[in-house]
Amino acid sequence: MIELEISFKFGLKPWRLFIVFLVLAGLLPAFHSSNSYAAPYATELVGYSVQNRPIVSYRFGQGATRLAFIGGIHQGFEANSTDLIVKAIAYYSEHPNEIPGGLTVYFIPNANPDGRELRQRQNARGVDLNRNWASFDWKPDTYDVDGFVKGGGGQKPFSEPETEALWKYIQGNDIVSIIWYHARGGDIVDTAPTAASGQRYGTVLARNLANATGYAYLDNWTFYDISGDASDFLNSKGIYSLTVELNSYTDIDWNQNLRGFSAVMAFFSPRFYNENGRSLSGRFLGYWNSNGGQKAFGNPVNDPQEQGTKLWQLFERGTLTLERRTGLLAWKEGATGPVEVPTAAPGIPIVRGSTPPKLIGIPVPATNKVASVDARSSQLRDKVNKLQQDAHDLEQQFFQINQRINRQPVAPAVPAIAPPVAVATGPDKQIKVIVNSNSIATVFAYEKGKLIRTIGAFSGKPGFDTPRGEFKINLKFPLLKTNRWYEDDGTEYYLNFFMSFTGPGLPAGNSPDDWGFHQMRIPVSGPNAGQMQAGPSHGCLALSPAEAEWIFNWAAPGTPVSIS
Numbered sequence: 001m002i003e004l005e006i007s008f009k010f011g012l013k014p015w016r017l018f019i020v021f022l023v024l025a026g027l028l029p030a031f032h033s034s035n036s037y038a039a040p041y042a043t044e045l046v047g048y049s050v051q052n053r054p055i056v057s058y059r060f061g062q063g064a065t066r067l068a069f070i071g072g073i074h075q076g077f078e079a080n081s082t083d084l085i086v087k088a089i090a091y092y093s094e095h096p097n098e099i100p101g102g103l104t105v106y107f108i109p110n111a112n113p114d115g116r117e118l119r120q121r122q123n124a125r126g127v128d129l130n131r132n133w134a135s136f137d138w139k140p141d142t143y144d145v146d147g148f149v150k151g152g153g154g155q156k157p158f159s160e161p162e163t164e165a166l167w168k169y170i171q172g173n174d175i176v177s178i179i180w181y182h183a184r185g186g187d188i189v190d191t192a193p194t195a196a197s198g199q200r201y202g203t204v205l206a207r208n209l210a211n212a213t214g215y216a217y218l219d220n221w222t223f224y225d226i227s228g229d230a231s232d233f234l235n236s237k238g239i240y241s242l243t244v245e246l247n248s249y250t251d252i253d254w255n256q257n258l259r260g261f262s263a264v265m266a267f268f269s270p271r272f273y274n275e276n277g278r279s280l281s282g283r284f285l286g287y288w289n290s291n292g293g294q295k296a297f298g299n300p301v302n303d304p305q306e307q308g309t310k311l312w313q314l315f316e317r318g319t320l321t322l323e324r325r326t327g328l329l330a331w332k333e334g335a336t337g338p339v340e341v342p343t344a345a346p347g348i349p350i351v352r353g354s355t356p357p358k359l360i361g362i363p364v365p366a367t368n369k370v371a372s373v374d375a376r377s378s379q380l381r382d383k384v385n386k387l388q389q390d391a392h393d394l395e396q397q398f399f400q401i402n403q404r405i406n407r408q409p410v411a412p413a414v415p416a417i418a419p420p421v422a423v424a425t426g427p428d429k430q431i432k433v434i435v436n437s438n439s440i441a442t443v444f445a446y447e448k449g450k451l452i453r454t455i456g457a458f459s460g461k462p463g464f465d466t467p468r469g470e471f472k473i474n475l476k477f478p479l480l481k482t483n484r485w486y487e488d489d490g491t492e493y494y495l496n497f498f499m500s501f502t503g504p505g506l507p508a509g510n511s512p513d514d515w516g517f518h519q520m521r522i523p524v525s526g527p528n529a530g531q532m533q534a535g536p537s538h539g540c541l542a543l544s545p546a547e548a549e550w551i552f553n554w555a556a557p558g559t560p561v562s563i564s
Helices: 014-024 027-034 080-094 113-118 161-172 203-213 230-235 254-268 282-290 293-297 367-406 545-554
Strands: 002-004 042-048 054-060 065-071 103-108 142-144 147-149 175-183 187-189 216-218 240-246 271-273 278-280 305-307 310-315 318-323 329-333 429-435 440-447 450-458 469-472 476-482 493-500 516-519 541-543 560-563
Touching: 042 161, 042 450, 054 161, 054 440, 054 450, 065 080, 065 254, 080 103, 080 175, 080 240, 080 254, 080 440, 103 254, 161 175, 161 230, 175 230, 175 254, 175 282, 187 203, 203 216, 203 240, 203 254, 203 282, 230 240, 240 254, 240 282, 254 282, 278 282, 282 293, 282 318, 282 329, 440 541, 440 545, 450 545, 493 545, 516 545, 541 545
Parallel strands: 065 103, 065 175, 175 240, 187 216, 429 560, 516 541
Antiparallel strands: 002 476, 042 054, 054 103, 142 147, 187 240, 271 278, 305 310, 310 318, 318 329, 429 440, 440 450, 450 541, 469 560, 476 493, 493 516
16 A cells, blocks of 8 residues: 655754765765766667667766677577676666776667567568678678578668667767677677778777686687678777677576676776876777787877877877778877878788688687686675675765755645646657566657657566556656555655556555556665665666656656556
């Protein structure tokens, strides 16, 4: 049962509150600027599939260096790659401090939503979306694990709305590294060299990823011919792109891949040099890491400089130049300004399925060292997790105190139970919700048939599943307080911006059978009292404060709600 509660009762004396304010006044603005509690992630629409299903990206962080982890470009037997990325979203929602500062990290769990619905590898038109990219070797007819596939590459590169949308999204966000997840093989697959310069940008990153995960490093995929491959195409644009093959068609190899996510993020985490105040990030940092680092380049002498279509940076031993039109980079020892970036192929491009030349000077990780490296990594991760949890707990205390400082007292004339908010109906508005596994959901708000907002949410935990079906917004309350049935231990919670969608039972019978949208819950009492808690709900759809307030103000009683 649920009853309405109007105010928090914190019991802090004014003079004590004032002292707390003086102590934290300098800390709170910094906390707000980090937006830590606004949402663990933001959802963004990448595009739509052939059958008009959305492809959704979950964005963590706001740094200038942008990375992406993408699953589900192949569905069917490889659908566990989507399950892996869904779990990653849930994990980093609970551990947002594990996203290094200076990075923006995108998780795209399902690049082929039609294939997942149809339980097949290809999209709804029968095109293999990992054979539809504009690499040098694109072909209309392709091969996969089952052999020859007529029309598997599509009518032309980017003929499919899924691949076209993904490439536009990658370009629009200037994503510098993309890791694609497939099944099966238990390996990290390097790209073919670029046709322009014979460069393979991700090789050192691939070896680092192999060390972190324990997967084997594959210099080249030789099992069957691959054409129109996403990683090969992105490598030709100077993007550090690799393919991870999970061990099986069922397991997501979670512990291995969690180490892998961390390894990729560490590879691109921006570096700051205290000696001269310069920074190194993005593609320059990736190239620096991949080609000898400080020993080969020296340290940066200046910050990146713009000149025409070029971005260049001076190092102690020469100049690194990025040509924005192609995405390719060039290094010239002894140079003091931007240099020309090669655009002509030095030789014949290599076809996937043949054996490319070995890159010299990059050692293959010794297999017998992987276990010991993993053990040390695990111990270090435990220590880091403890420190991050301590920092997170302290941040929550700041948040709680700030909420108390800013909360205005409620006038005593307000009745104990307030009527629902009266708002005109909104026939032109519609809410659609897609509930994924691991208690993660995406909420889409439409107005007059146009998508105007995409919102990430937590859905019901196991045993408290969010109901599927067709509903409508019924009653709206600015603030509810749950009764003790809500948790076995008797915990009560405040639910701000509550909108029921399954029935009008709240005021008459205080029915527990109404589900709704609301802000992430806040315990009324106990050790975490007043601290907003992210995580799975008891069947409702729990949103960040800003998103819960927005949809509460936007949606009207009668607004249709479709949950699938």
